Amino acid sequence: MVAVGIIGASGFTGAELLRLAASHPDFEVVMATGDSQAGTRAADLYPGLSAAYPDLVFEPFDADRARGLDLVFLGLPHEASMAMAPELVGHVGCVVDLSAAYRLKDASHYPTYYGFDHDQPGLLADAVYGLPELHRSELKGAQLVATPGCYVTTATLALRPLVEAGLIETTGVIVDAASGVTGAGRKADLAFSFTTVDENMIAYGLLSHRHTPEMEQEIGAQLLFTPHLVPMNRGILATCYAKPAAGVDVSTESLAALLRERWADEPFMVVTDGSPSTKATLGSNVVQVTARYDDRTNTIVAIGALDNLAKGASGGAVQAANVALGLDESAGLSTVGVAP
Numbered sequence: 001m002v003a004v005g006i007i008g009a010s011g012f013t014g015a016e017l018l019r020l021a022a023s024h025p026d027f028e029v030v031m032a033t034g035d036s037q038a039g040t041r042a043a044d045l046y047p048g049l050s051a052a053y054p055d056l057v058f059e060p061f062d063a064d065r066a067r068g069l070d071l072v073f074l075g076l077p078h079e080a081s082m083a084m085a086p087e088l089v090g091h092v093g094c095v096v097d098l099s100a101a102y103r104l105k106d107a108s109h110y111p112t113y114y115g116f117d118h119d120q121p122g123l124l125a126d127a128v129y130g131l132p133e134l135h136r137s138e139l140k141g142a143q144l145v146a147t148p149g150c151y152v153t154t155a156t157l158a159l160r161p162l163v164e165a166g167l168i169e170t171t172g173v174i175v176d177a178a179s180g181v182t183g184a185g186r187k188a189d190l191a192f193s194f195t196t197v198d199e200n201m202i203a204y205g206l207l208s209h210r211h212t213p214e215m216e217q218e219i220g221a222q223l224l225f226t227p228h229l230v231p232m233n234r235g236i237l238a239t240c241y242a243k244p245a246a247g248v249d250v251s252t253e254s255l256a257a258l259l260r261e262r263w264a265d266e267p268f269m270v271v272t273d274g275s276p277s278t279k280a281t282l283g284s285n286v287v288q289v290t291a292r293y294d295d296r297t298n299t300i301v302a303i304g305a306l307d308n309l310a311k312g313a314s315g316g317a318v319q320a321a322n323v324a325l326g327l328d329e330s331a332g333l334s335t336v337g338v339a340p
């Protein structure tokens with residue numbers, strides 16, 4: 001069995017990691033931390049975990065207890081992860097960080113987009129970006145994995161094949177995306193209260209959202225990204241617009257064929273003829289993508305949908321950990337959404 005520690009287990013991504021680990025054939029959770037929740041039973045904070053973890057109690061973080069584990073997930077704020085990773089890398093089999101602390105290869109983006117200077121340049125250079133669909137071979141045996149941002153996974157898996165094939169202009173790409181409220185974490189903040197969010201839709205992070213440089217890094221195109229908050233718990237839908245590259249012939253049929261060919265061997269990629277929806281991916285590790293060409297406006301539209309806590313965070317992290325540790329990549333992960 002793989003001895004697993006979850007640091008930040010009391011948060012939303014941590015709770016989702018506990019849910020997924022409960023049905024993972026190789027994982028045994030031996031440590032789950034939550035500083036402000038230390039002493040609380042996981043089942044009291046998240047009753048859905050009662051049957052799987054009747055006795056699990058959140059504990060405060062203790063690096064000595066984590067050392068020697070096979071796998072440690074960090075579900076922490078970015079700066080806390082940046083500081084904690086050096087205490088663990090090299091002392092545990094693999095560290096999988098769900099924050100953005102080790103995602104951006106250009107460290108100068110951290111002060112601009114995150115408001116802090118990166119003080120671990122060596123680890124940042126060594127960290128492997130945890131998107132198996134693009135970085136599978138680098139992930140094998142990785143000691144530090146940086147799992148992608150939820151919006152980034154959605155847009156990248158819809159757009160990247162078009163860039164690889166040279167089909168689109170790689171400047172001025174537009175990504176409009178909407179997220180459920182769990183994307184913001186468990187924080188109690190008026191901006192995420194029921195009365196603010198219910199019956200509302202709002203764009204945020206205008207011209208400056210921190211996933212912009214991460215998308216540009218992984219998609220390979222300059223883009224304008226606008227996220228929106230929508231009144232649902234889970235789910236992200238990204239609608240992406242690009243112009244065809246000069247001299248390239250595209251059609252809806254050729255775009256569909258390209259996506260199907262590029263993702264044919266991927267266990268969690270579904271290319272749809274219809275329009276992807278968040279509900280179709282709910283609770284599963286699936287990403288649905290589709291693309292169209294509008295000859296009236298000479299524009300390509302590529303759409304992606306996923307569950308932000310599953311493939312967009314904890315499911316993607318388990319998938320990347322499976323690859324890093326040489327396990328079955330799909331272990332513990334579902335391809336079946338919750339419906340209706």
Ligand SMILES: NC(=O)C1=CN([C@@H]2O[C@H](COP(=O)(O)OP(=O)(O)OC[C@H]3O[C@@H](n4cnc5c(N)ncnc54)[C@H](OP(=O)(O)O)[C@@H]3O)[C@@H](O)[C@H]2O)C=CC1
Nearest residue numbers: 008010011012013034035036037075076099183185186313
């Ligand atoms: N939610 C999502 O959809 C996604 C989130 N992420 C990233 O994953 C990470 C975790 O997100 P999420 O679970 O949503 O966040 P939450 O706010 O729900 O949980 C944060 C966790 O971190 C702990 N924590 C907070 N501050 C500190 C600190 N200074 N030192 C140690 N522990 C601390 C909290 O413990 P306690 O409260 O018990 O003290 C809690 O367990 C973040 O970096 C986020 O950006 C990435 C992709 C998607």
Ligand SMILES: CC(=O)N[C@@H](CCC(=O)OP(=O)(O)O)C(=O)O
Nearest residue numbers: 099100149150151179180183184
């Ligand atoms: C709805 C909402 O607030 N979503 C979050 C994105 C969550 C995410 O992907 O997290 P990282 O910060 O780890 O990249 C946001 O826009 O800040």
